[in-house]
Amino acid sequence: MTSRLRDALERGAVALPDEGRILLLRPTAALDEGALPAGRCVAVTGFRPDFDALAARGLETARDVEGPFAAAVVFVPRAKALARDLVARACAAVPEGAPVVVDGAKEDGVDSLLRAVRGFADVGEAHAKAHGKVFAFPARPAPADWIAAPTEADGFRTAAGVFSADGVDPGSAMLADALPPLSGRVCDLGAGWGYLASRVLGDSDKVEALDLVEAEADALDCARRNVTDARAAFHWADATRWEGRYDAVVTNPPFHASRRADPALGRAFVAAAARLLAPRGRAWFVANRHLPYEGALAEAFGEVVTRGEARGYKVIEASRPLGGGKRPGRTRR
Helix, strand or coil: CCHHHHHHHHHCCCCCCCCCCEEEECCCCCCCHHHCCCCCEEEECCEHHHHHHHHHCCCEEECCCCCCCCEEEEECCCCHHHHHHHHHHHHHHCCCCCEEEEEEEHHHCHHHHHHHHHCCCCCCCCEEECCEEEEEEECCCCCHHHCCCCEEECCEEECCCCCCCCCCCHHHHHHHHHCCCCCEEEEEECCCCCHHHHHHHHHCCCEEEEEEEECEHHHHHHHHHHCCCCCEEEEECCHHHCCCCEEEEEECCCCECCCCECHHHHHHHHHHHHHHEEEEEEEEEEEECCCCCHHHHHHHEEEEEEEEEECCEEEEEEEEECCCCCCCCEEEC
16 A cells, blocks of 8 residues: 555545445555555456565455445556546446545646546545546446446457557567577467467477466457467466476567566566576567666577667577576677
């Protein structure tokens, strides 16, 4: 829980009922549940790292909303369509008139969400703190178009809030075009809604099996619809902690956890790819050209080659994964 929500609860700016279960929609691993009703909260999130972190702390966690609940708290995500969907789901999960609390940062659009909610509900005074706001309103049915339905983009199923929901990501397309036909066991780290996996399987009959590893459950649900090849297997997991042994790894690493770029995520994907790769295997990456992954690549692989640069992206092939204590590899273009 943010300090903003804690402050709002402690000051009485928003309130939760004394009895009944409390639905927490999309909380992050940074949740501080100290001021929330102990033993009555259920954290619902489809993002596996947050799910695992909250469950490890003893909080009841779930992938989907299964009511009833006495109140709900919505933690505003970056995607506008997903934020509205969460508010609509919160309203549907509690009795009409029950409290729905919303906590969000300004950079994630809480101000525009507040204005939109005021269009259909009686919102109390917003509590502003820590570059964001907390507000509450008595639940009532949200506008019908706030519930986010699956969509089609470039012939693929996508969903609100997933990466590149509006169509094929240019970086993934560039990587797919650069790949040679792969063979053996392949892993797609951070597979998203399955575009790259569909290209890998479609371009080679020598791929024996392909594991799609994706932390966002909604994206993986889409991938199951988009990739129907029997060689594909789907795993809801944190890609940076995935275990296995593969002849090839392909990945378009995420580069932010919030609106700010976070190269550490990409570096974690590089380390994971090196750990998963067989000694003679090869890893293929695509990344924004400005992101500093060269050091991480040199530490993880004996050979790193840039296979292409265009439209602000770079495609990199890496081989000879290094174990502990070995010399850094060499990078060439």
